[in-house]
Amino acid sequence: MKPIWSALAAALMAGLGLVVPYGVDDRSLGVAVAGLPGTLLTALVLLLAATGRAPAVALLIPSGLAGALLALLRLEGGGGPGYWLLFWGFLLASLAATGRISLVEADPDEGPLLQRLRGAIPAGSVPLVLLLVWQGLVVGFEVPKGIFPGVHHVVEVLTQSYPVLLNDSYVTFVKEVLLGFGVGLLGGFLVGVAVACSTLLQRGFLPLAAAFGAVPIVGLAPVLGRAFGVDWESKAAVVVIVTFFPVVLNTVQGLVLVEPLKLELLQAYGAKPWGIFRKLRLPNALPFLFNALKLAVVLSVISVIVAEFLIPGPPEGLGQRISLSARRGAYDVVFAAIFLSSAISISIYGLLSLLERRLTGWHSSFREEGA
Amino acid sequence: MVEPRPSAPTGCEGTEVVIEVDGLSMVYSERGAETVALQDANLSVLNGEFVSLIGPSGCGKTTLLRLVADLIQPTSGRLEVAGKSPRQARLDREYGYVFQAPVLYDWRTVLKNVMLPLEIMGVPRDERRLRAARLLERVGLSGFHQQYPWQLSGGMQQRVSIARALAFDPKLLLMDEPFGALDEITREAMNLELLRIWEETRKTVVFVTHSIPEAVFLSGRIVVMTPRPGKIERVVEVDLPYPRDPETRESERFFELATEVREALRGGH
């Protein structure tokens, strides 16, 4: 395997960072703190990487990231050319190694741990690099916290004001999203079953439901606020509506769109409608239902945040936290709230995907992996 | 009208008519165009008989089978299955149907697919499992209980569907080209296995095929059909003695009968 030229170039950048001024006014601190250990580590790993071994290339990633992180430790005063060289050099080195490692072909001899690592590295290092770029720019350009907070400001908020944020998350996700989601799912499913059973409803109700799916429901938020009060109930109502329509549509489709031959098979056994529903229609609808749920989760989170913007009530909930903090220029809190809400909704989505895989692993969309 | 076959084993075979087809016609009309899939068909299938339907593609074999199974309604004519209307026969689970395609449920394992009819019929759980396992063994799929249909080859899938049709032990088997997707070797093995099952249980079998040797080897009578419009051209009596074995295929009478069927098929044109 060839040595990694891009990584070599990146290391050269980092090395060059040692001899040019690090900060705007001094250089010694940067050399001592960031330059030396980082560069030494990188040099060592590059040596190994030149031999082309996958584990060595993998080592380049954390060392590059660590080097970039070390460069950030210098927080006073803006960055000079040395700072930028070191910083970008290390980042590029780790990115190059990431690209490299995702291209390396799987070696049948390597253990399961290493294989898993190989899968996790690209997925894990890209977000890290993004965070580092954000932080690097904020520190390097000395962006004031009131305009754009650094990562460390957000972390600070998360660690210091977590009781407030936790309560906000509880209100938004448990009271509003989870409850609304549950009601919307159950109601949507039952209505979907009723619609699937009745030709009249299919003709009359379905086009209406499809049209409703295109209505920007959050626009109704102020109306719902009037109807249900400004507390969490009105926001949960938004979630119910947002969940309801995709669930109805997909339930109906899943129940109705069965292969005719699969239906005839059961008819040949003299199966009763209930048997046909349980043995054929329901399993057939499951993949459709999960698609609806995944769509509904994303829609729900967006809608609930916007609804909290639109229906100001008691100062609770992540959406209200965002709008209140933004109004007083506390962007670190805004980012912390955004971070929390995306982390939670990603987790819900992941949980749903996991459940989907368990329950509908037979479906064609998963087959590649099952085979 | 039909004499008991002289060489057939005696005892289990009655003169009771299981399927009575009387002037049956089926016309599909789609967007103004009419297809006469079956025209004035007459046929009686006796209890315990093995009858094959043979004919070129589009001559109405599947149509006839689906009419018997009450999956479609005839345009005209009379049809009786097990002495009842086809609908009643279907609701009474008088027949097992093997479709031209395997039609397996992809969310069920092989074992669970075979258990499906038994679940519908309320057979207790343990017995379901036992019966399904036994039938999978008969079709040579013992090691595949926990696989999913898409993990099997086309021929294996079709064998699962045969096991499924046999699972609830129907007295009448309607089989639509069950071995069409199999290779020649597996096909001959399955022919033998089906013949064993039939000789043991004396089910009534209506068997659709495209293969002349297969029809001659298996059947007591062969219904030769011709297309456009689909109709029954001739019924060929197969007087080869049961039980039959691979040597039967080499006998002189076998070739004579095959030739007779071939000529009957050609006669329709």
Ligand SMILES: Nc1ncnc2c1ncn2[C@@H]1O[C@H](COP(=O)(O)OP(=O)(O)OP(=O)(O)O)[C@@H](O)[C@H]1O
């Ligand atoms: N559902 C349907 N609607 C309209 N026409 C149909 C339908 N099913 C079958 N036909 C027509 O009826 C005729 C007989 O079809 P059928 O399926 O019974 O043929 P087949 O003998 O089983 O053929 P193959 O050997 O190819 O399976 C064909 O011309 C076909 O086009």
Ligand SMILES: [Mg+2]
């Ligand atoms: Mg056919």
